Structure formats: C-alpha cells, structure tokens
Amino acid sequence: METVAKVNGRPVSRNELDSTMQVYAQQMHHKNTDQLSVDQFQEVYDMALEKLIARALIFQAALAAGIVASEARVEEEKNQLIAQFSDENEFFAKLEKAGMSPEFYHRMVREDLTVNLMTAEKMKELPEPQATEIEEIYKRYPQKMVDPEKVHARHILVAAQSDERETALERIGRIKQEATAAEFERLAREHSDCPSAQAGGDLGYFARGQMVDSFEDAAFTQEPGQVGEIVETPYGFHLILVLDKTPERRLSLEEAETRLRNFLKEEAGVKLLKNWVDELRTHADVEIFS
Missing domain, CATH: 3.10.50.40 (Chitinase A; domain 3)
Structure with a gap:
C-alpha cells in the first residue's frame, strides 16, 4: 500500500488520503475529487494531508497516555456500519474495492475512536465560558440571536x-x-x-x-x-x-445561553487543539513523500 507520509515512522497511506480528500471535496465543493479544478484539488489535498498528520500525532499522544479504544467499542462501531449494508459480505466487498483489507479497516476504526477519546480528554482542560463572555457575544451579534x-x-x-x-x-x-x-x-x-x-x-x-x-x-x-x-x-x-x-x-439571553456557551467552547476548543497539535508536531519527525 502506497505511503504518502510518515509521522514518527507511522505510515499514512494513499488510501487514507484519498478517502479523506473525498470527504473534504464533498463538504467544501459538493464534488468528487476527479471533478475538482487544479486549485481546488490542491486545497483539498493539503487539508486532507494535514488532517491525517494531526490524527497520527494525536493517536500517538493517546498511546503515550495509555488511552486506547477497547476492542468491544471497535467491534460495536464496525457493526453499526456493517448494519447499513445488506450483509457482511457486501460490506467487505466494498472495502476490498476501496483497496482496504479487513485488518486495515479494523486498525483505522481503532485509531479514529482512540483519537476521539484523546481529544475529549484534552478538551477537559477548557474552562467553562464566563457569564460576562456569553453576554458580550449576545450583544455583539444581535442579528444572529x-x-x-x-x-x-x-x-x-x-x-x-x-x-x-x-x-x-x-x-x-x-x-x-x-x-x-x-x-x-x-x-x-x-x-x-x-x-x-x-x-x-x-x-x-x-x-x-x-x-x-x-x-x-x-x-x-x-x-x-x-x-x-x-x-x-x-x-x-x-x-x-x-x-x-x-x-x-428574537431570542432572549436566557434562551440563547446554551447556544452561545457551546459556540464559545467550540471556538476555544479549536484553538486549544490547533495549538496542541502544533506543539506535538515541533517534537515529531514528519516526512511527506507526495
């Protein structure tokens, strides 16, 4: 399986990159990757590769912290996806067509769930938004309230x-x-x-x-x-x-509070995770091959 990058020796495969690019192409441009312009393709490529590098860094940090998704949770996640197909054979045939072995897919699910666990653990560091912050946002954007x-x-x-x-x-x-x-x-x-x-x-x-x-x-x-x-x-x-x-x-401050609290936490969470991943990357050996 072709390797497009390595993060501390851990390979990032072409299949992982292609799958992630398809997701971004649909989200950003409502197209498949083969329908993108040259500039759009490069934009999607760069974003997908950065996402996979960040994912690998977080997964490795999770392992170092002793955080790993259980096999039971991995099987549960797989079974939920398999249930969307007529039977297990159809599901694995789809994987094979995408160039993924059952073992590779199992590892991908385990890594995704582990990354989610580690991210949730990191987010616990965020303080709750203060009432004054919530009120300030409420007053600043009346058109959105x-x-x-x-x-x-x-x-x-x-x-x-x-x-x-x-x-x-x-x-x-x-x-x-x-x-x-x-x-x-x-x-x-x-x-x-x-x-x-x-x-x-x-x-x-x-x-x-x-x-x-x-x-x-x-x-x-x-x-x-x-x-x-x-x-x-x-x-x-x-x-x-x-x-x-x-x-x-128009929503009252009380009605908008939950929405604003979630917005502030999400905004702070994005900054926290970006800074954390940037820090992890400064201490990592990242090789990009294509």
Missing part, C-alpha cells in the same frame, strides 16, 4: 429517474386527487418513497436553507392546512401539507 421562521410540514414523495418522469408524474397526480389534509398522513404511509413515510411524511420543523430551493419555496408560501400543488425536485415529485408556521423571533 434569532430563532428563524420555520415550517412544520408533511410530504409525499414519488421518486423519479429521468426515464420514469412521466410515470412518476402520473402517479403523483393520482395521489393528489385523494390528498386532503385529513387523508394526507395515511397516503404518505402508503405511497411515499421517502423514509419519512413511516412517520406519515412528517418532516418536523425546518428553517430556510435546509431543503432544496423548489421544495422550500413551496413550503414557505403555502397556507397551513392546505395541500399544495405538485412540486418537482431532483428527488422526484412532492405533495406538501404545511401543518404550522412559526415567525422569526
């Missing part, structure tokens, strides 16, 4: 591939003929292709920016209690029943 407008809705989805579009449109049209507010939950359970069908199509409350544009535009303009017109999205065709709407409102 709001609970946004939200919609509570149910929907029925008829999934459609491009070659099935007309069939799907006919099907959603037939459902619409029966779709009253009173019958909507039953129809969603019987006909919707969305996992939310089990809950009668209930999507709960959501704010703008959480759904695709066409779905969101329809949901936020519909009146509660009415089944809207058919809406097309990349997922297929939808019927939407808006159950409730809540307007945007």
Whole structure:
C-alpha cells in the first residue's frame, strides 16, 4: 500500500488520503475529487494531508497516555456500519474495492475512536465560558440571536429517474386527487418513497436553507392546512401539507445561553487543539513523500 507520509515512522497511506480528500471535496465543493479544478484539488489535498498528520500525532499522544479504544467499542462501531449494508459480505466487498483489507479497516476504526477519546480528554482542560463572555457575544451579534421562521410540514414523495418522469408524474397526480389534509398522513404511509413515510411524511420543523430551493419555496408560501400543488425536485415529485408556521423571533439571553456557551467552547476548543497539535508536531519527525 502506497505511503504518502510518515509521522514518527507511522505510515499514512494513499488510501487514507484519498478517502479523506473525498470527504473534504464533498463538504467544501459538493464534488468528487476527479471533478475538482487544479486549485481546488490542491486545497483539498493539503487539508486532507494535514488532517491525517494531526490524527497520527494525536493517536500517538493517546498511546503515550495509555488511552486506547477497547476492542468491544471497535467491534460495536464496525457493526453499526456493517448494519447499513445488506450483509457482511457486501460490506467487505466494498472495502476490498476501496483497496482496504479487513485488518486495515479494523486498525483505522481503532485509531479514529482512540483519537476521539484523546481529544475529549484534552478538551477537559477548557474552562467553562464566563457569564460576562456569553453576554458580550449576545450583544455583539444581535442579528444572529434569532430563532428563524420555520415550517412544520408533511410530504409525499414519488421518486423519479429521468426515464420514469412521466410515470412518476402520473402517479403523483393520482395521489393528489385523494390528498386532503385529513387523508394526507395515511397516503404518505402508503405511497411515499421517502423514509419519512413511516412517520406519515412528517418532516418536523425546518428553517430556510435546509431543503432544496423548489421544495422550500413551496413550503414557505403555502397556507397551513392546505395541500399544495405538485412540486418537482431532483428527488422526484412532492405533495406538501404545511401543518404550522412559526415567525422569526428574537431570542432572549436566557434562551440563547446554551447556544452561545457551546459556540464559545467550540471556538476555544479549536484553538486549544490547533495549538496542541502544533506543539506535538515541533517534537515529531514528519516526512511527506507526495
């Protein structure tokens, strides 16, 4: 297996780098790595490699501190992922296609869990934010201290591939003929292709920016209690029943306190971990080969 770097002699493999790059490519650019521009590819490459070097440094610090994820916890984590496949054979076939042996994957899971344990231990060093800090942030960013407008809705989805579009449109049209507010939950359970069908199509409350544009535009303009017109999205065709709407409102300091406390701890945690990893790196032997 090709090695792209070594951290105190511990190899960082090409497979690890490729997998991490795919994650960053999707998060940052909503593309696969082979769809990135030259500049985007270099940016994602650099970030992924730095992440893996930091991960190796933290894992080694964990071992030095006697912190290691238990085999039981590793097996639990693996089994949770395997459960997402039809069977174990499909899972291991996917690993093999990605160039990973079961042993390599087991080691990766153990290292990830150990890094998480060590990071959590390091974060215990953070002091709790002071009340004065929380109040200062609350006053500094009044535009962010709001609970946004939200919609509570149910929907029925008829999934459609491009070659099935007309069939799907006919099907959603037939459902619409029966779709009253009173019958909507039953129809969603019987006909919707969305996992939310089990809950009668209930999507709960959501704010703008959480759904695709066409779905969101329809949901936020519909009146509660009415089944809207058919809406097309990349997922297929939808019927939407808006159950409730809540307007945007300003949060009190008490309501915003938990959010602000978490924000301050997260911000301080990022700085703490960066400084710690930088310190670890000054005492480490890091070799980069490509």
